[in-house]
Amino acid sequence: MKRTAVLAGIALVAFGALAPAPPAAAQQPIKVGVIYGLGGAAAPYTKPAVTGHEMAVEEINAAGGVLGRKLQLVIRDDQSKPDVGVREARDLILKEKVDFLTGIIHSGVALAVSEVAKEHKTLLLVSIAKTAALTEDKWHRYVFRATSNTLIEGRAAAILLAQQPFKRYAIAGPDYEYGHRMTEDFVAHLKKLKPDVQVVAEVWPKLGERDFTPHINALLQAKPEMVFSAIWGGDHIAFVKQAKPYGFFAKTQYLAIGQGDLDVVVPLGAEAPEGMWVSSNYTFYYPDAPANRDFVAKYKARTGDLPPSGAAFGYTATHFLAAAIRKAKSAETEKVVEALEGLTMETVHGPLTIRGYDHQSNKGQFFGRLKKVPEHPFLIIGDLQYVGGEKTMRTLDEVKALRGQK
Amino acid sequence: MFDLGGLGDPAFLAVQCLNGLTQAMFLFLIASGLTLIFGVLGVLNFAHGSLYMLGAYLSYTITSLFVGSPAAFWISLVLASAGVAVVGALVEATFLRPVYRREELEQLLVTYALVLIISDAVKFIWGPDNRSVSRPAILAGSVDIGGRDFPTYNLLVLALGPLVALLLWLVLSRTQFGRLIRAAANDREMVGVVGVDVSRLFTGVFALGAWLGGLGGGLAAPVGAIYPGMDVEVIAESFIVVVVGGMGSLTGTLLGALIIGQLNSFGILFFPRFALVFVYVLMVVVLVTRPWGLLGKPLAR
Amino acid sequence: MRGYPPALRILLATVLVLVPLAFPHFYLLLATEILIMGLFAVAFNLLLGYTGMVSFGHAAFYGLGAYACGLLLKKAGAPFAVAFLAAPVLAAAAALIFGLLCIRLTRIYFSMLTLAFSQIVWAVAHKWYSLTGGDNGLVAIPVPDALAGPRAFYLFTLACTGLAVGALWRLVNAPFGRTLLAIRENAERAEFVGVHVKRMQLLAFVISGGVSGLAGALFALFSRGAFPDYAFWTKSAEVLLMTLLGGPFVFLGPALGAGILIVLNSVVTSFTEYWPVVLGVILLALIYVFPGGVMRLFRSRATPAAADDVAMASTIEARR
Secondary structure (H helix, E strand, O other), rough: HHHHEEEEHHHHHHHHOOOOOOOOOOOOOOEEEEOOOHHHHHHHHHHHHHHHHHHHHHHHOOOEEEOOOEEEEEEEEEOOHHHHHHHHHHHHHHHHHHEEEEOOOHHHHHHHHHHHHEEEEEEEEOOOOOOOOHHHOOOOOEEOOEEEEOOHHHHHHHHHHHHOOOOEEEEEEEOHHHHHHHHHHHHHHHHHHHOOOOOEEEEOOOOOOOOOHHHHHHHHOOOOOEEEEEEOOOHHHHHHHHHHHHOOOHEEEEEEOOOOHHHHHHHHHHHHHOEEEEEEEEEEEEEHHHHHHHHHHHHHHHHHHOOOHHHHHHHHHHHHHHHHHHHHHOOOHHHHHHHOOOOOEEEEEEEEOOOOOOOOOOEEEEEEEOOOOOOOOOOOOEEEEEEEEHHHOHHHHHHHHHHOOO | OOHHHHHHHHHHHHHHHHHHHHHHHHHHHEEEHHHHHHHHHOOHHHHHHHHHHHHHHHHHHHHHOOOOOHHHHHHHHHHHHHHHHHHHHHHHHHHHHHHHOHHHHHHHHHHHHHHHHHHHHHHHHOOOEEOOOOOOOEEEEEEEOOOEEEEOOOOOOOHHHHHHHHHHHHHHOOHHHHHHHHHHHHHHHHHHHOOOHHHHHHOOOOOOOHHHHHHHHHHHHHHOOOOOOHHHHHHHHHHHHHHHOOOOOHHHHHHHHHHHHHHHHHHHHHHOHHHHHHHHHHHHHHHHHHOOOOOOOOOOO | OOOOOOOHHHHEEEHHHHHHHOOHHHHHHHHHHHHHHHHHHHHHHHHHHHHOOOOOOHHHOOOHHHHHHHHHHOOOOOOOOHHHHHHHHHHHHHHHHHHHOOOOHHHHHHHHHHHHHHHHHHHHHHHHHHHHHHHOEEEOOOOOHHHHHHHHHHHHHHHHOOOHHHHHHHHHHHHHHHHHHHHHHOOOOOOOOOOOOOHHHHHHOOOOOHHHHHHHHHHHHHEEEEEEHHOHHHHHHHHHHHHHOOOOOOHHHHHHHHHHHHHHHHHOOOOOOOOOHHHHHHHHHHHOOOOEEEOOOOOOOOOOHHHHHHHHHHHHHHOO
């Protein structure tokens, strides 16, 4: 009889009887599934991103919703694992019956979930993940990206630095696909714009490296004039703190892509090196336009903090989706896909367009050099320039070629 | 890729060597706790990285209480490591003591469960954002070594490593507690038979190990970022140090730390993209050729 | 390990086959995932429960199986049968190589070496971008049209796991299985009785690895992708936990554990992001309250000493 109990137990569990089915979904709200890696190194981006999504939804619903229907978010954690992302995406599409998917920070998860979106013909608007492949060779009708990608950012840095007199460059990147792609795109474009630059050294610390001192020493030994770095987040904080007493920032220039953002600049505080070159995905102080000021005020009122890039990612993506639904006058995927293609919208970054051909937004990056200001205990970006995506996106011919080759 | 000619520069090599040495001292501090716990209790403490992480977070909190005071760093170092020692003692008494009579696997799993719980607890208490503490002002600068700058803070680490090693050696060889530890490491049951309160001894050893881990965390905090997930990085490195040096041997841990520190330091010059695989390849090589490590006891456990 | 009454076997089989007809798409996917992980766990348990060897690196074989199948399908354009069957073969081959080195060690050293090997597999998958896609993974694995629908894939998975589990069941009820038990209880004594302990352990390692590779291939097809973290230590920890949760001393215990863990994860993560602490508490509960896993609630086992003699007696008999 024990065996029977065992088998019964197996049967019961195997049928997933424990998972409660949600009550019959009221037809009214438009459900949007949001998938992010909510833990680990991604959290400083994704937690504010979720807040950004929520803020946008509240605004939209307070104004009467979209087409008279409320927006409803269903938020899931992909644990930065592609197979969990796939499972959550399927859960959202099949069980929760979401109308659209958005979110995602990890590039591997983005690519995996993109496949699920393709299979189920669900619109996926990626808000953070940067892998260029998503809108290049792995593109399909249902995937969109509201932010920039590694190519856009790398090239933008190249455009900026090509105007500088530096000839000896060094590269520092975390040793994974993002690090390699970002730096490759940068170097390729820089050499095109300024053929006489040389790369005198490269270091590839692993993601999550604790000790950068051997890399720092090696970089200095090569005597570069400018070090281009894709090191980000907690690793960037560690690198900066360790590099300073080696006189690193006095001996060479350093451009840390994406590290002008609040999530690293605030913890570093006064330790952030003045004059360090950075870019940021978003700045709360530029553009000093109503849309941005408004967003900052609302975010501050809600959380007590200034909004980091993560919040802008979530906020912008949600508004794009809502705008597309309104333009399509329908929440049907096929119509919204067509409405989103080529859609231009005013955002906290200024006007952005999602290109029709590859569903890639023309969002660029904010570049400049860190400087101290009396109003804040952290450094902000001075000499700020926005290098827009139009200057750096792949041309339509390039995209065609990439797709043709696949 | 690298101008290899430049690598012959003695000042460069000296600094690189010192970098490796500094890292070795960090590794030794942290891994010594691990090896002590394994040597005496027979438990491979997966949660050691979590204790390190707790040390870093606690030092962040304590430092923020003493903002502006030049002694903030020192106070927080002392208090944070002590705090982790207390947590360690509590954890041992509550969770590990009931399973000492059980299989090794179950003890290991208890420590793994603790990793999961502590990791979420830290995320819950301190939130997911990156945190940072600064070096104390007197250690924030650099010294000159052959025309190059070398961080003064690293000198502290370079001094603390041998100091702690000396302290441990003194405790083990000159105190009653130390004698009991050595005896228990050799024959746990005999020690109990002789009338020693083995439970209290084990708690003490675990607390000592935790103190070392927490100290490592507090020391590492000003030179890195503090974030949930920092426990995982450190535990892998500690394992390899302990495997190379010999599980249960403190001298072995010191040796292992020195080797790993220098290999990392110079390895990146010749094999820049293999940092990821390197640690595990080394582990395989050691386990296949001499599983008990350089100074461990041949498969006594 | 007596046989299950035939009536119950038929009942179970019928029920499992009818699942696709009764349940909506999402639950079908959940059931498929449970079958795959259940297979992995049962294969893993051949080593843990039956031979007494704790591997911390079984994800290596799972991951290798997944990549083998995925790469052959996607990059080499191999026919489905070839790609699919190559997975357990390649995984078994890797298990042979790793096994030869691992079985020379015991206990914690054995475990650590298995861990180190699987981390190397992970690191290679992570770094070999041109082959595996690095940490972006191998996406868009082409699944043959016949299997693309959820029902078809479920039935295919059911068939594969059924066959594999059936084969393993035969194996553990044959003298081989009893020999393994004898080795688990007391390897020295088994050696004295004439068992080639190391050879048996290696064989168990290889079979366990090969079937794990099969599970990996199934999962790659299921997710339409293969990613480095299929070989990461957390996957090895997952299968270990499933096995312990369900109970390593009953053949299908690990499968039960797989089911419970997957469903729990699915439910808990829809409410909170703090899944690790839930898992940690379950693990502690397992150790303090249910030492033999959930199966302990159901079984009334002989004491270990008696089991020892039973296993030894069977081995001696088998060798006559």
